[in-house]
Amino acid sequence: xxxxxxxxxxxxxxxxxxxxxxxxxxxxxxxxxxxxxxxxxxxxxxxxxxxxxxxxxxxxxxxxxxxxxxxxxxxxxxxxxxxxxxxxxxxxxxxxxxxxxxxxxxxxxxxxxxxxxxxxxxxxxxxxxxxxxxxxxxxxxxxxxxxxxxxxxxxxxxxxxxxxxxxxxxxxxxxxxxxxxxxxxxxxxxxxxxxxxxxxxxxxxxxxxxxxxxxxxxxxxxxxxxxxxxxxxxxxxxxxxxxxxxxxxxxxxxxxxxxxxxxxxxxxxxxxxxxxxxxxxxxxxxxxxxxxxxxxxxxxxxxxxxxxxxxxxxxxxxxxxxxxxxxxxxxxxxxxxxxxxxxxxxxxxxxxxxxx
Numbered sequence: 122x123x124x125x126x127x128x129x130x131x132x133x134x135x136x137x138x139x140x141x142x143x144x145x146x147x148x149x150x151x152x153x154x155x156x157x158x159x160x161x162x163x164x165x166x167x168x169x170x171x172x173x174x175x176x177x178x179x180x181x182x183x184x185x186x187x188x189x190x191x192x193x194x195x196x197x198x199x200x201x202x203x204x205x206x207x208x209x210x211x212x213x214x215x216x217x218x219x220x221x222x223x224x225x226x227x228x229x230x231x232x233x234x235x236x237x238x239x240x241x242x243x244x245x246x247x248x249x250x251x252x253x254x255x256x257x258x259x260x261x262x263x264x265x266x267x268x269x270x271x272x273x274x275x276x277x278x279x280x281x282x283x284x285x286x287x288x289x290x291x292x293x294x295x296x297x298x299x300x301x302x303x304x305x306x307x308x309x310x311x312x313x314x315x316x317x318x319x320x321x322x323x324x325x326x327x328x329x330x331x332x333x334x335x336x337x338x339x340x341x342x343x344x345x346x347x348x349x350x351x352x353x354x355x356x357x358x359x360x361x362x363x364x365x366x367x368x369x370x371x372x373x374x375x376x377x378x379x380x381x382x383x384x385x386x387x388x389x390x391x392x393x394x395x396x397x398x399x400x401x402x403x404x405x406x407x408x409x410x411x412x413x414x415x416x417x418x419x420x421x422x423x424x425x426x427x428x429x430x431x432x433x434x435x436x437x438x439x440x441x442x443x444x445x446x447x448x449x450x451x452x453x454x455x456x457x458x459x460x461x462x463x464x465x466x467x468x469x470x471x472x473x474x475x476x477x
Contacts, residue, residue: 131278132256134257134275135249137165137249142172151179162258170231208227210230217247237368239368258271265293273288284359287303289317293396296395300318300396304344320334329390349392359383363376368469378424414458418440444459
């Protein structure tokens with residue numbers, strides 16, 4: 122009989138991190154994963170052609186040739202000396218073919234291009250499926266996680282035989298505050314919002330009551346937030362991997378829409394990941410991720426075109442109104458980003474376009 126820490130239906134879990142110019146965050150994330158209670162796990166870091174030498178730096182750290190201190194503001198007491206027992210470096214072709222990396226605890230995959238959030242994660246998920254993993258945990262590299270976080274995800278997933286299981290995001294800089302426990306997407310405007318923002322941690326018992334305190338509005342679809350989301354292998358084989366058309370944003374809501382309720386989608390608010398807000402994409406003085414806000418609008422248009430093409434003119438009008446309002450309020454970066462998306466001028470890297 123399996124113990125509570127290792128649910129009976131949970132075999133080996135692949136923890137997939139996507140890195141793009143973020144080796145410091147990635148190393149702390151890996152450190153936290155090394156302390157996880159569920160021992161049947163492999164860490165797959167997919168480097169999206171970082172310009173800062175991330176793959177080499179992380180490999181040097183893993184080998185013991187480079188010391189990297191834990192971030193001063195880390196909300197968890199990480200072991201600065203913790204390193205993987207072994208590591209291997211693979212190219213994309215070897216990873217997607219399921220190269221075992223000689224059983225290494227950490228596998229660093231050089232994807233060969235900036236494949237975006239979906240493309241980078243898909244490389245890791247193809248490795249996991251080829252290796253026969255029962256679950257894949259997509260975890261943002263700018264998170265750190267407590268030792269029981271994966272156990273809670275697996276327990277919720279196995280109990281419900283779920284396809285997707287979402288964890289709770291806490292604010293890295295304010296660890297007593299919820300960043301989100303799930304997302305909700307409007308099926309009329311295709312806007313998305315995070316649920317639970319600002320609630321105090323630890324949550325009162327029962328923990329799951331937070332879900333009842335934030336009901337969906339009419340016409341909304343619930344989705345797990347992609348910064349910490351567990352997918353079962355059966356779900357991946359049935360529904361498919363992430364849609365790489367988006368490049369950035371809306372991948373998890375697209376997953377839920379494609380699933381069409383074939384597999385249960387559940388939440389595990391007991392599973393916490395401390396997430397740096399906007400660390401992966403960068404933020405502006407406006408508090409908005411300037412480099413990626415155009416992709417947010419682009420992906421919104423893609424989702425509308427895919428799932429409700431009849432609503433696309435209304436969605437375009439809504440974005441036009443949002444652009445005008447942003448301009449009137451002096452938020453010129455957001456306004457320009459919306460205009461670029463409406464005009465089809467948001468460029469996806471060539472390497473992402475060439476992804477299979």
